[in-house]
Amino acid sequence: MxxxxxxxxxxxxxxxxxxxxxxxxxxxxxxxxxxxxxxxxxxxxxxxxxxxxxxxxxxxxxxxxxxxxxxxxxxxxxxxxxxxxxxxxxxxxxxxxxxxxxxxxxxxxxxxxxxxxxxxxxxxxxxxxxLYDPVKESMVTVEKLPGKALFKLKDGRVFQKEEKLRKRYKCVEVSSRRVYLFSPVAEVEVLNQNN
Structure with missing residues (x-):
């Protein structure tokens, strides 16, 4: 503190x-x-x-x-x-x-x-x-990802970013095709399309 x-x-x-x-x-x-x-x-x-x-x-x-x-x-x-x-x-x-x-x-x-x-x-x-957090090179917030970008959570699950619905972003889990809503400031790891 x-x-x-x-x-x-x-x-x-x-x-x-x-x-x-x-x-x-x-x-x-x-x-x-x-x-x-x-x-x-x-x-x-x-x-x-x-x-x-x-x-x-x-x-x-x-x-x-x-x-x-x-x-x-x-x-x-x-x-x-x-x-x-x-x-x-x-x-x-x-x-x-x-x-x-x-x-x-x-x-x-x-x-x-x-x-x-x-x-x-x-x-x-x-x-x-x-803004006062140390920079985490591999992490980005969902709101900064381009549409259709793939990203990974800490637990290894992979999602694709879809459109914004009011305050949250619709994202689809790649393996199950289930839809989840993400806070715009959720920190995720960006994946290259080749991953």
């Missing part, structure tokens, strides 16, 4: 008596919050491979869950009004410290108008955060 953000996150870990764990990469989520259960206290985990700004946004997202749980003892919706208000409040100190570059700050500010369950669901924020 950005160095200037670490002292406040450290205070939150102590204040909330939270077990904070840096986790392996999970494709399905960037972070996770677990409420106290069976003699275990609050637990937060954040994926190790996020860039500093994505790591901080995810960390604040999870601490907002913790704070909301403390206030409402599990009676508030996970991403309801109470969580949204806490998330907005808990982001403020990082704005005051100018932790984020201007483009990310602007994207977060727009996102905070109505934060969603995941920063990935706000494509503007997701794209802004991704």
């Amino acid at each position: 950005p160095a200037e953000a670490a002292p406040l996150i450290g205070k939150w870990i102590d204040y909330f008596k939270c077990e904070f764990k840096i986790s392996r990469n999970r494709n399905s989520k960037f972070g996770d919050y677990r409420a106290p259960y069976d003699s275990k206290g609050h637990r937060i985990s954040v994926n190790f491979d996020l860039n500093p700004y994505a790591f901080l946004v995810t960390t604040v997202h999870e601490f907002a869950h913790l704070h909301t749980w403390n206030e409402h003892k599990g009676r508030a919706k996970p991403h309801g009004t109470e969580w949204k208000n806490n998330f907005k409040k808990m982001m403020q100190p990082f704005f005051e410290k100018n932790v984020f570059p201007p483009d990310v700050k602007q994207a977060i500010t727009r996102y905070l108008n109505n934060p969603a369950a995941s920063s990935c669901s706000d494509l503007n924020l997701y794209r802004s955060l991704r």
Whole structure:
């Protein structure tokens, strides 16, 4: 995370008596919050491979869950009004410290108008955060592929890109001919037509 953000996150870990764990990469989520259960206290985990700004946004997202749980003892919706208000409040100190570059700050500010369950669901924020990821030579996003291009997922399945349907791209799995919808920002490996 950005160095200037670490002292406040450290205070939150102590204040909330939270077990904070840096986790392996999970494709399905960037972070996770677990409420106290069976003699275990609050637990937060954040994926190790996020860039500093994505790591901080995810960390604040999870601490907002913790704070909301403390206030409402599990009676508030996970991403309801109470969580949204806490998330907005808990982001403020990082704005005051100018932790984020201007483009990310602007994207977060727009996102905070109505934060969603995941920063990935706000494509503007997701794209802004991704600009600070290390470059992955063989990876490209689905939206940048030309039509009919072949691409591969990490699990080895091969797809062909088809047309855009509203927000997602229709893609056909080559082996099964089944149709899947892909987020425009899904990272995939481009295949040459010869592969």
